Amino acid sequence: MSTNKLLLRTINGEKVDRPPIWLMRQAGRILPEYREVRASVENFVALVRNPELAAEVTVQPVDILGVDAAILFSDILVIPEAMGLPYKLVEKKGPIFPRTIESETDIENLIQGQKAAEELDYVYEAIKVTKKKLAGRVPLIGFAGAPWTLFSYMIEGQGSKTFSKAKKMLYQSPRASHQLLDKITESIIHYLKNKIAAGVDVVQVFDSWAGLLNADLYNVYAIPYLRRIVNAINEVPVIVFSRGAYFSMEELIDLNSNVVGLDWTMDPTRFRSQFGQEVIVQGNMDPCVLYGSMDLITSKARSIINALGGQHIFNLGHGVYPDTDPAKVKELIDYVKSYRYKRNKKISQGVDNE
Amino acid sequence: MSTNKLLLRTINGEKVDRPPIWLMRQAGRILPEYREVRASVENFVALVRNPELAAEVTVQPVDILGVDAAILFSDILVIPEAMGLPYKLVEKKGPIFPRTIESETDIENLIQGQKAAEELDYVYEAIKVTKKKLAGRVPLIGFAGAPWTLFSYMIEGQGSKTFSKAKKMLYQSPRASHQLLDKITESIIHYLKNKIAAGVDVVQVFDSWAGLLNADLYNVYAIPYLRRIVNAINEVPVIVFSRGAYFSMEELIDLNSNVVGLDWTMDPTRFRSQFGQEVIVQGNMDPCVLYGSMDLITSKARSIINALGGQHIFNLGHGVYPDTDPAKVKELIDYVKSYRYKRNKKISQGVDNE
Numbered sequence: 001m002s003t004n005k006l007l008l009r010t011i012n013g014e015k016v017d018r019p020p021i022w023l024m025r026q027a028g029r030i031l032p033e034y035r036e037v038r039a040s041v042e043n044f045v046a047l048v049r050n051p052e053l054a055a056e057v058t059v060q061p062v063d064i065l066g067v068d069a070a071i072l073f074s075d076i077l078v079i080p081e082a083m084g085l086p087y088k089l090v091e092k093k094g095p096i097f098p099r100t101i102e103s104e105t106d107i108e109n110l111i112q113g114q115k116a117a118e119e120l121d122y123v124y125e126a127i128k129v130t131k132k133k134l135a136g137r138v139p140l141i142g143f144a145g146a147p148w149t150l151f152s153y154m155i156e157g158q159g160s161k162t163f164s165k166a167k168k169m170l171y172q173s174p175r176a177s178h179q180l181l182d183k184i185t186e187s188i189i190h191y192l193k194n195k196i197a198a199g200v201d202v203v204q205v206f207d208s209w210a211g212l213l214n215a216d217l218y219n220v221y222a223i224p225y226l227r228r229i230v231n232a233i234n235e236v237p238v239i240v241f242s243r244g245a246y247f248s249m250e251e252l253i254d255l256n257s258n259v260v261g262l263d264w265t266m267d268p269t270r271f272r273s274q275f276g277q278e279v280i281v282q283g284n285m286d287p288c289v290l291y292g293s294m295d296l297i298t299s300k301a302r303s304i305i306n307a308l309g310g311q312h313i314f315n316l317g318h319g320v321y322p323d324t325d326p327a328k329v330k331e332l333i334d335y336v337k338s339y340r341y342k343r344n345k346k347i348s349q350g351v352d353n354e
Numbered sequence: 355m356s357t358n359k360l361l362l363r364t365i366n367g368e369k370v371d372r373p374p375i376w377l378m379r380q381a382g383r384i385l386p387e388y389r390e391v392r393a394s395v396e397n398f399v400a401l402v403r404n405p406e407l408a409a410e411v412t413v414q415p416v417d418i419l420g421v422d423a424a425i426l427f428s429d430i431l432v433i434p435e436a437m438g439l440p441y442k443l444v445e446k447k448g449p450i451f452p453r454t455i456e457s458e459t460d461i462e463n464l465i466q467g468q469k470a471a472e473e474l475d476y477v478y479e480a481i482k483v484t485k486k487k488l489a490g491r492v493p494l495i496g497f498a499g500a501p502w503t504l505f506s507y508m509i510e511g512q513g514s515k516t517f518s519k520a521k522k523m524l525y526q527s528p529r530a531s532h533q534l535l536d537k538i539t540e541s542i543i544h545y546l547k548n549k550i551a552a553g554v555d556v557v558q559v560f561d562s563w564a565g566l567l568n569a570d571l572y573n574v575y576a577i578p579y580l581r582r583i584v585n586a587i588n589e590v591p592v593i594v595f596s597r598g599a600y601f602s603m604e605e606l607i608d609l610n611s612n613v614v615g616l617d618w619t620m621d622p623t624r625f626r627s628q629f630g631q632e633v634i635v636q637g638n639m640d641p642c643v644l645y646g647s648m649d650l651i652t653s654k655a656r657s658i659i660n661a662l663g664g665q666h667i668f669n670l671g672h673g674v675y676p677d678t679d680p681a682k683v684k685e686l687i688d689y690v691k692s693y694r695y696k697r698n699k700k701i702s703q704g705v706d707n708e
């Protein structure tokens with residue numbers, strides 16, 4: 001079986017023939033094969049905690065959809081749980097934390113760093129099982145929630161349109177906020193290092209609620225912690241995806257992570273003209289494009305690939321939505337895999353201009 | 355009683371001593387006086403439909419907080435209701451439409467234009483009562499939801515994190531989408547004209563869900579309809595507030611509405627350097643700043659005023675959040691009212707440079 005190194009070669013800045021493609025949330029949600037596995041256990045968290053089954057659903061999109069990378073089936077909230085705040089995932093409502101952080105004592109009592117990361121053996125075990133199943137076919141991505149996003153759940157206790165309780169803490173208690181962000185960051189770093197030791201080839205940090213802040217807050221309460229993570233992880237490439245953080249794009253690029261994720265609101269052409277051709281980016285098709293016709297899907301995919309050029313990992317700009325037709329996803333993947341970059345364009349343009 | 359014309363003078367581009375201030379959602383939510391009135395009726399919609407009480411809560415923030423403008427207490431969803439889709443507001447959940455648009459026949463059957471606008475006599479009556487109560491003290495703002503935002507509720511039937519059903523319609527059925535947006539736009543125009551005839555001095559169009567689209571979609575499914583509204587309303591100034599639409603900021607400015615609303619994610623300094631000093635803007639303090647200390651509030655307010663300069667209406671970058679302390683709001687308002695622009699700065703700089 002041949003080894004697909006397209007993702008890693010793209011991240012290394014090598015010349016490749018086409019962008020690699022994988023989709024956020026490709027493991028889970030859309031595949032009937034996933035739903036079958038999901039139905040065999042009591043709840044979502046039980047699936048996350050079962051290494052054999054987590055590995056099975058991680059590999060499904062590689063087998064069924066033909067993506068260029070696997071991403072370990074897991075949840076960003078395993079870190080708050082390992083730090084001492086367990087949660088439930090309530091169908092159609094999202095995560096609920098029975099206990100949240102309400103005082104400095106609560107922050108002091110949190111488990112942190114390697115001690116928190118040690119709680120997550122089932123994740124490292126799932127990585128080992130997955131690596132065996134993949135047998136080198138595609139690289140395996142491991143992920144973690146970003147400090148601000150985990151902070152916001154640990155304060156708020158559930159999803160929110162505004163996360164105003166978490167933002168209130170930033171404005172009211174900067175010192176305690178930094179203290180909590182520090183503990184979360186240390187835990188994330190140990191967690192990612194353990195994941196790397198267990199075998200993941202790339203890590204991605206998801207800052208899902210970045211867009212609720214602004215440059216004022218993001219550059220103080222998120223960027224420094226992301227920087228600490230990026231600086232600490234040297235073993236494998238790091239992808240940073242901050243959804244909605246258009247206002248801190250320069251700061252995100254300056255982190256010098258290996259790849260910057262773009263959400264679907266970011267115009268690819270404008271991104272390149274503002275931030276240059278060199279940044280390796282991942283994204284950023286609107287997941288809702290997958291509701292459209294094949295013509296629409298290929299035309300949107302083509303224009304993103306053309307705009308972003310060779311330094312690009314194709315992905316959606318958000319996780320694939322649950323009601324997406326897997327056949328459409330497969331067609332998108334096949335289209336991107338059939339795409340070939342035009343070569344020597346620069347040279348022929350040079351000739352034209354003489 | 356003296357007449358406060360600061361808002362209208364600022365919109366007219368006159369030199370003023372300080373920015374006028376009012377807050378989105380100032381009528382309702384935060385004032386105990388509002389909650390008392392709200393408790394006297396069965397539900398939120400009953401309050402919206404009661405001209406005497408709607409007028410009473412509209413005037414409350416003028417009396418209690420001292421804002422420079424009143425905004426009529428109402429709801430953006432009165433238009434879908436007038437078009438034939440009634441809704442309920444469920445506490446802590448948001449609006450629910452028992453029936454939604456599911457077919458082209460549903461679109462054809464909608465009430466539209468002046469016929470829909472005529473259903474909203476209680477709003478025009480509330481304006482007349484409010485104008486009497488205000489007795490010219492401050493101008494009265496009337497508002498409407500923008501076509502895309504109303505469209506998204508009429509398709510989705512309730513709030514959503516992604517509004518993926520509404521976006522699916524844009525990608526799957528462009529023709530039907532335009533047909534529905536057209537009907538909504540016609541209804542909004544008639545509604546706003548009736549409001550103006552009843553006495554409002556300024557109108558604001560709220561595109562609350564703009565940020566779920568991107569430039570691709572927004573410039574096709576939102577901007578042209580906003581343009582139609584802006585072009586149709588010549589009687590009074592128009593404020594357009596598209597939350598999250600940073601990707602279409604140029605197009606929003608090119609609408610040539612009188613004022614462009616900025617949400618809290620938009621950096622004021624960067625806005626001025628990218629889009630110039632001339633655009634009259636409204637905004638954009640993060641509502642969560644009001645959870646902070648008075649020092650924090652005044653320092654954030656000052657830096658926004660300094661960055662945005664004289665062409666500025668002070669406001670939050672989102673509606674004031676329900677758990678905000680009215681005393682803090684009052685202190686913010688007093689601070690902005692005590693602020694004075696520095697004059698002759700240009701001249702003295704000229705002298706310095708000689």
